[in-house]
Amino acid sequence: MGAPAIELKNITKTFGQIVANKDVCLTVNKGEILSVLGENGSGKTTLMNMISGIYYPDHGHIYIDGQEVLIRSPKDAFKYKIGMIHQHFKLVDVFSATENIVLGLKDEKNFSLKDSEKKIREITAQYGFELEPSKKIHEMSVSEKQTVEIIKVLYRGADILILDEPTAVLTPQETKKLFAVLRNMRDSGKAIIIITHKLHEVLSLSDRVSVLRKGEYIGTVNTAETNESELTEMMVGKKIELNIERTKVEETPDRLEIRNISCINREGVTLLNNVSFTARAGEILGIAGIAGSGQRELLESIAGLQKLNEGEILYHNPSTGYTENLRDKSPVKIKELGVRLSFVPEDRLGMGLVGNMDIIDNMLLRSYKKGKSAFLNRKNPKDLANKIIEDLEVVTPSAKTPVRRLSGGNVQKVLVGREIAASPTVLMVAYPVRGLDINSSYLIYNLLNKQKESGVAVIFVGEDLDVLIELCDRIMVINSGKITGIVDAETATKEEIGLLMTRNDGGESNE
Amino acid sequence: MSKPAVKNHEPLFHVVKRPAIPTWQSLLIRAGAILAALIVAGLVTFFLTGLNPIDVYSTMIDGAIGTEKRIWNLLQGIALLLCVSLAVTPAFKMKFWNIGAEGQALMGGLAAALCMILLSDKLSPALLILVMFITSVVSGAVWALIPAIFKAKWNTNETLFTLMMNYIAIQIVSCFSFKYSVPKGSGSIGIINSISKAGWFPSVFDQKYFLNILIVVILTVLLYVYLKHSKHGYEIAVVGESENTAKYIGINVKKVIIRTMILSGALCGIAGLLMVAGTDHTIATDTVGGRGFTAIMVSWLAKFNPIMMFLTSFLLVFFEKGAIAISSEFDLNNSFSDIITGIIIFFIIGSEFFINYSIKFREKEEKRK
Numbered sequence: 001m002g003a004p005a006i007e008l009k010n011i012t013k014t015f016g017q018i019v020a021n022k023d024v025c026l027t028v029n030k031g032e033i034l035s036v037l038g039e040n041g042s043g044k045t046t047l048m049n050m051i052s053g054i055y056y057p058d059h060g061h062i063y064i065d066g067q068e069v070l071i072r073s074p075k076d077a078f079k080y081k082i083g084m085i086h087q088h089f090k091l092v093d094v095f096s097a098t099e100n101i102v103l104g105l106k107d108e109k110n111f112s113l114k115d116s117e118k119k120i121r122e123i124t125a126q127y128g129f130e131l132e133p134s135k136k137i138h139e140m141s142v143s144e145k146q147t148v149e150i151i152k153v154l155y156r157g158a159d160i161l162i163l164d165e166p167t168a169v170l171t172p173q174e175t176k177k178l179f180a181v182l183r184n185m186r187d188s189g190k191a192i193i194i195i196t197h198k199l200h201e202v203l204s205l206s207d208r209v210s211v212l213r214k215g216e217y218i219g220t221v222n223t224a225e226t227n228e229s230e231l232t233e234m235m236v237g238k239k240i241e242l243n244i245e246r247t248k249v250e251e252t253p254d255r256l257e258i259r260n261i262s263c264i265n266r267e268g269v270t271l272l273n274n275v276s277f278t279a280r281a282g283e284i285l286g287i288a289g290i291a292g293s294g295q296r297e298l299l300e301s302i303a304g305l306q307k308l309n310e311g312e313i314l315y316h317n318p319s320t321g322y323t324e325n326l327r328d329k330s331p332v333k334i335k336e337l338g339v340r341l342s343f344v345p346e347d348r349l350g351m352g353l354v355g356n357m358d359i360i361d362n363m364l365l366r367s368y369k370k371g372k373s374a375f376l377n378r379k380n381p382k383d384l385a386n387k388i389i390e391d392l393e394v395v396t397p398s399a400k401t402p403v404r405r406l407s408g409g410n411v412q413k414v415l416v417g418r419e420i421a422a423s424p425t426v427l428m429v430a431y432p433v434r435g436l437d438i439n440s441s442y443l444i445y446n447l448l449n450k451q452k453e454s455g456v457a458v459i460f461v462g463e464d465l466d467v468l469i470e471l472c473d474r475i476m477v478i479n480s481g482k483i484t485g486i487v488d489a490e491t492a493t494k495e496e497i498g499l500l501m502t503r504n505d506g507g508e509s510n511e
Numbered sequence: 512m513s514k515p516a517v518k519n520h521e522p523l524f525h526v527v528k529r530p531a532i533p534t535w536q537s538l539l540i541r542a543g544a545i546l547a548a549l550i551v552a553g554l555v556t557f558f559l560t561g562l563n564p565i566d567v568y569s570t571m572i573d574g575a576i577g578t579e580k581r582i583w584n585l586l587q588g589i590a591l592l593l594c595v596s597l598a599v600t601p602a603f604k605m606k607f608w609n610i611g612a613e614g615q616a617l618m619g620g621l622a623a624a625l626c627m628i629l630l631s632d633k634l635s636p637a638l639l640i641l642v643m644f645i646t647s648v649v650s651g652a653v654w655a656l657i658p659a660i661f662k663a664k665w666n667t668n669e670t671l672f673t674l675m676m677n678y679i680a681i682q683i684v685s686c687f688s689f690k691y692s693v694p695k696g697s698g699s700i701g702i703i704n705s706i707s708k709a710g711w712f713p714s715v716f717d718q719k720y721f722l723n724i725l726i727v728v729i730l731t732v733l734l735y736v737y738l739k740h741s742k743h744g745y746e747i748a749v750v751g752e753s754e755n756t757a758k759y760i761g762i763n764v765k766k767v768i769i770r771t772m773i774l775s776g777a778l779c780g781i782a783g784l785l786m787v788a789g790t791d792h793t794i795a796t797d798t799v800g801g802r803g804f805t806a807i808m809v810s811w812l813a814k815f816n817p818i819m820m821f822l823t824s825f826l827l828v829f830f831e832k833g834a835i836a837i838s839s840e841f842d843l844n845n846s847f848s849d850i851i852t853g854i855i856i857f858f859i860i861g862s863e864f865f866i867n868y869s870i871k872f873r874e875k876e877e878k879r880k
Contacts, residue, residue, distance in 0.1 A: 058871070305758055331761035343759070351755040357748070365760045368745055375740050 004066070005030045005160050005191035006051065006082070011060035013046055020046040024060075024217040026210055028160065033182060033192045035202040035223075038212035039235055039437040041407055044195045047212070048162045051193075052084035053077035064160075083153025084162040089145050093138040097131060101152045116155075123154050127184045130177070142290065143174040150181075161185070162193045167201060169291055172465065172498040179205050197235075199228045200466075211235055236438050244445050244470045246490075247453055249282030254316055255457035256302070256426055261311030261327070263297055263481075271297040273481040275311070279426065281318070284448060284458040286472030286489065288465060288497050294481035295461045296346060299428050302459075303343045304331040315339050318425060318455075342424035344416055346431050346461075352415045355404030359385040359396065362403055363418055388417035392443065409440035416444060420451060427451055430461040445471055465494045477501055524872045537866045544862030548855040555854065560843060567837050574836020575829045587720035587790070588828040589821070590727040594785060595802045596809035596820050597727075597734050598778030601771050602655075603807075604738065604815050605751040611658065611673025613803025614680030615776045617796075619651035619783025621684050624794035627703045627710035627787075628691055639710050643788055644781075651780020652773045654680065659772030663765035677803070681796045688795060702792050712789040723789040730778065735817040747771055779803075812859065830855050 008026040021043045028034045049055045053074040102116045120133045167175045211218040211234040256279040263272040300306040313326040349355040363381035385399040392413040433441040462468045476486045477500035485500045553564030602609035626643040658672035693701040715721035738744040750757045813819035834848030
């Protein structure tokens, strides 16, 4: 471990009345991997954005190699050899890896793509990346794109690398490879900062961990001297149990039967490819897969928002005993058939809720059509809003607060609360804990479990394999619109699911 | 590495988002903006013309509300502008950028004028006004319906479409102006039915504009209730905020777009009726007089709240009337009133920035340590 590469002292940043960072101090040494751990909304990304010149701090000092510096723009950050790899990649799709990496560089004399490619090959060999520099970005997997982003900053000579949630989009196998590369970089003297909220990654990768909570700096510990429960306590501020109970429901009749559905979009891309499965009442069916593998289209076609090219969606109505085909029916039609379907979409404020409306008016979304009057009845929605605020402990000034002002966890509680209040027989949830703190996440898991126990068929699209394995009864894996396997969650392993997630990946294997 | 001189230069200021501020504070900022606008406009007046700003302003106020007649004229001006503003509001709330209010109102006015010309000797006065009302509403609605259908069916750009419809409307009106011009070939229609006054709105309490004002007051209240408390209004808000959410809860988005644009166009048609039957008693290409565009500003500044729109249209009409008064009183060029109005509007719109953001200046070196 070397001398400090970068030091932050008393950094404060506010956005309006929200204090994103308050007196944060942080040191990263050369040849070290530092994890910055914290729940969503604890100010990790804001802090890193100040190091990389996207935001400018209100107060505080930044030192690089012991010298105080001012970083006012990404250009300044580049000058101080700081490179950030964002969660969302910033690459030109139709360019090759090499072209993307050299894009925007000005100061090279006798520039030639060949020389650059050679230099890129040197970098990949040095640290153990796997990348073909001439490959076009649009032909790449997510993990390859991430590799391009990392090489981009290394090519520019970065000595301090910041990675914002780098494993969020990777499979377990890809994560392992990334970690190996990061260790190589550490050993060659780079200072690396990883932003994450996944505890096991912190423990397996980093040398030291700095914890933030609600914008405040809590402390730094050596990874070797800590454990999961201590870190959780630092992160959340109190001890909590991290167990999900999985109960078995005796009777699990088939509720929703999907038969050979296929969906091709206007551009001719196959989004769903001959998908068949059954969702049973009293069961949580997990859906695992790399983001964008067709999860969204699958749920939307069941909800009546996506036109299908082939197949059937059969609903076995428990109260009438009839079977209805829901294919290509509008959400209103589906409701009229007596199908009690609730849907918590991935895009909460863009689809499930209206950000600028208050909680009461968001409750109205599901019920406003009731009755013959031309005017709205806000009485029942108001009662429902207050009930949800109380039952789910939604933190809000009042039921009349616009939903977009609430934190991510509270927004999700409002949405899930509304959807459950409709007493569904089928409940579909997409990434319901994305962006939620640990307490809220477990509250949501409990709610889903209760729904399952009361005989609801729950379909849960998730990204954290550990949670899927703990919570679900069966896990279905989707890969490029195709179902590659349905496994029993009690016996499945992460590696097994990870393999299914990438298998047959358009001929382009990542192994 | 770069020159060390750059190193310790903190930027002079940076912009910081404000927390939500209480209403009184935002009103204070707006009032401050108007005050600042008056000072700047006063300075501009002084340096350009050498006139005493206080005199200029008192003339302005006098010009707008100096006599009872002027007050009625002011209210009438507000009524016409507000009516067009009400018309565009449902569309804007739906994020359908209807900038074709000018043309829609013109078509409504044209329909009323044609009824006055062609039917005055065939129908009783009351029936004539009823027919005028219906034809105006339908013409305005049709003019708005055309771009709405194209938007709903083929997702065409409504901004360009409604804009181009304005020019078509202007050409149609100028075509009819020739056909029915008095005297023949002059190209202008002149006052219609100036003797029989058929199709003219009657005076109430000796005020010829009373009916206009009353109609707009009623429309304002109705539209407020419609947008805020009706199911239709709720659907408009949801479609405007997020089309995905609308589809998710099963709103037929195309239907809402078409229905709302019919409403928007119909209100424009009524505005055209008020301008022809209640005000000018003739039709010309400039009958609407740019109100279709000013209305956009009225609606936006009031954040699409019909009640607040009364205040914003008051502000604009007041300054417009006042500016005209100073132009004639001090024998200034007509453009001068535009300059004053422009300065004032600039400050009012600019104040919105300071309601959402504040500016932080570099702290002094000693204070930082």
